[in-house]
Amino acid sequence: MDEKKHVKFRGRLVFVGFGSIGQGTLPLILRHIDMPRDRITILTADDRGQKEAGQYGVKFIVNPIERDNVEQILGPMLGKGDFLLNLSVDVSSTVLIEYCMRRGVFYLDTCIEPWHGMYTDGSLSLASRSNYGLREEALAVGRKYPKAATVVLTHGANPGLISHWVKQGMVNIARDVAGGDVKIPTTKEEWSRLAMQLGIRVIHCAERDTQIAEPRKRRNEFANTWSVDGFVSEGRQPAELGWGTHEKNFPPDGKRHDFGSDAAIYLARPGMSVKVRSWTPDEGPYHGFLITHGEAISIADYFTLREGGKAIYRPTCHYAYHPCDDAVLSNHEMGGRNWVAQPNYRIFMDEIFDGVDELGALLMGHAKGAYWYGSRLSIQQARKLAPFNSATSLQVVVGVLGAMVWALENPERGMVEPDDMDYRRVLDIADPYLGDVIGQYSDWTPLKERGWLYNEDADVDKSDPWQFKNFRVV
Numbered sequence: 001m002d003e004k005k006h007v008k009f010r011g012r013l014v015f016v017g018f019g020s021i022g023q024g025t026l027p028l029i030l031r032h033i034d035m036p037r038d039r040i041t042i043l044t045a046d047d048r049g050q051k052e053a054g055q056y057g058v059k060f061i062v063n064p065i066e067r068d069n070v071e072q073i074l075g076p077m078l079g080k081g082d083f084l085l086n087l088s089v090d091v092s093s094t095v096l097i098e099y100c101m102r103r104g105v106f107y108l109d110t111c112i113e114p115w116h117g118m119y120t121d122g123s124l125s126l127a128s129r130s131n132y133g134l135r136e137e138a139l140a141v142g143r144k145y146p147k148a149a150t151v152v153l154t155h156g157a158n159p160g161l162i163s164h165w166v167k168q169g170m171v172n173i174a175r176d177v178a179g180g181d182v183k184i185p186t187t188k189e190e191w192s193r194l195a196m197q198l199g200i201r202v203i204h205c206a207e208r209d210t211q212i213a214e215p216r217k218r219r220n221e222f223a224n225t226w227s228v229d230g231f232v233s234e235g236r237q238p239a240e241l242g243w244g245t246h247e248k249n250f251p252p253d254g255k256r257h258d259f260g261s262d263a264a265i266y267l268a269r270p271g272m273s274v275k276v277r278s279w280t281p282d283e284g285p286y287h288g289f290l291i292t293h294g295e296a297i298s299i300a301d302y303f304t305l306r307e308g309g310k311a312i313y314r315p316t317c318h319y320a321y322h323p324c325d326d327a328v329l330s331n332h333e334m335g336g337r338n339w340v341a342q343p344n345y346r347i348f349m350d351e352i353f354d355g356v357d358e359l360g361a362l363l364m365g366h367a368k369g370a371y372w373y374g375s376r377l378s379i380q381q382a383r384k385l386a387p388f389n390s391a392t393s394l395q396v397v398v399g400v401l402g403a404m405v406w407a408l409e410n411p412e413r414g415m416v417e418p419d420d421m422d423y424r425r426v427l428d429i430a431d432p433y434l435g436d437v438i439g440q441y442s443d444w445t446p447l448k449e450r451g452w453l454y455n456e457d458a459d460v461d462k463s464d465p466w467q468f469k470n471f472r473v474v
Helices: 020-032 050-055 070-074 093-103 131-144 161-178 188-198 228-236 294-302 325-336 379-385 391-409 423-433
Strands: 013-016 040-044 059-062 083-086 106-109 202-209 221-224 238-242 254-256 264-270 275-280 284-289 305-307 310-313 316-322 344-347 352-354 356-366 369-378 436-442
Touching: 013 020, 020 040, 020 050, 020 391, 050 059, 070 093, 083 093, 083 391, 093 106, 093 131, 106 391, 131 294, 161 188, 161 294, 161 356, 161 369, 161 391, 161 423, 188 294, 188 305, 188 310, 202 275, 202 284, 202 294, 221 228, 221 325, 228 325, 228 344, 238 294, 264 294, 275 316, 275 356, 275 369, 294 316, 352 379, 356 391, 369 379, 369 391, 379 391, 391 423
Parallel strands: 013 040, 013 083, 040 059, 083 106, 202 316, 221 344
Antiparallel strands: 202 356, 238 264, 238 316, 254 264, 275 284, 284 316, 305 310, 356 369, 369 436
């Protein structure tokens, strides 16, 4: 790989958390960011990754961050101009964000985390346990410090790269429809108007992971190709989706929020129990889980066009995730346990022997039907490109790398989401690590080949294929 240094950084870098994503990110930071490794510290709650950190001579400290020790732990480690890379679980993102914004510290995370126990606290309302609620809380902190050092909210693969693939996909569609060059939007309103003009009604983060490992999943074990803690946490949150202005059939289990942007709704059931129809180039049509993710809300919010305070255009947006087959089995087993997690878990890494992670943005409803744009990365490609990575982790890791470089190049932007960033700059950094980056059109709709075996008239809206009712598997 080209070892070009994208940016120079002389501050201190602190990792909070060092699981599979942290371990995969460290070598690429050292490869592409010009900084002394003795300025890097890994701060984590357990000894996972200690061997990997040692290979690079990076300081490794086991000292869990808890509600009452944030200042005590981070005070000696971070000051103005330093960078906190939050790849942890069970540590409040908003607490770390406010700590950084008050002190002029750069910050980046891949999702908004609460303190341990919040996701499964049945005394809290579903709305407060949602990603919508967590995002509103984080955005409120950002508004308090508009001129702070750059804080990047939720930037890995998805959320993260998916927002940039949406924009590149829109540009590609516009060029193909117009038959030539198009003016690239530069503002939120211009992007929203382009999406409306193209007729994009639905956006999926469409992912199919076919990686397989040996030994396979065992009984009473949750196996996955990336963080089990992270997947189980988000899978037990309510299913969430950005809610489009074209939608006519509100879900019977759907709920609206009475605060915030009103760009999204949630379903009163865990995302791991909700299946939707989607499509990727290799897999074709498939059933995926409607797992809540930040991009479902931020993309829908970003592309909302308002007139007189009323939303006149917004696409429906959500995740449609088919994880590796062993993770599907793990989820099925956990569902049978009424969403009580298995006592054992395993993150597949060295034991993966084949498979691909196909992850991209599926844009639907425009003049050419459906268009998928994203990354098709095999385990063999991932291992050649970077150490300590699977295909799944590497797609996240290069999203982190691209966003870190962008933040250091844009040092005083305050809080930003992926949708606010320069999509081409981030993709130019990430693309060399994403395997085959492709765009492909399809005539697929969620109504295609429906009803031939059983009458589904009660479950579909034939007047408009792009209604959420048609995507949902009932």
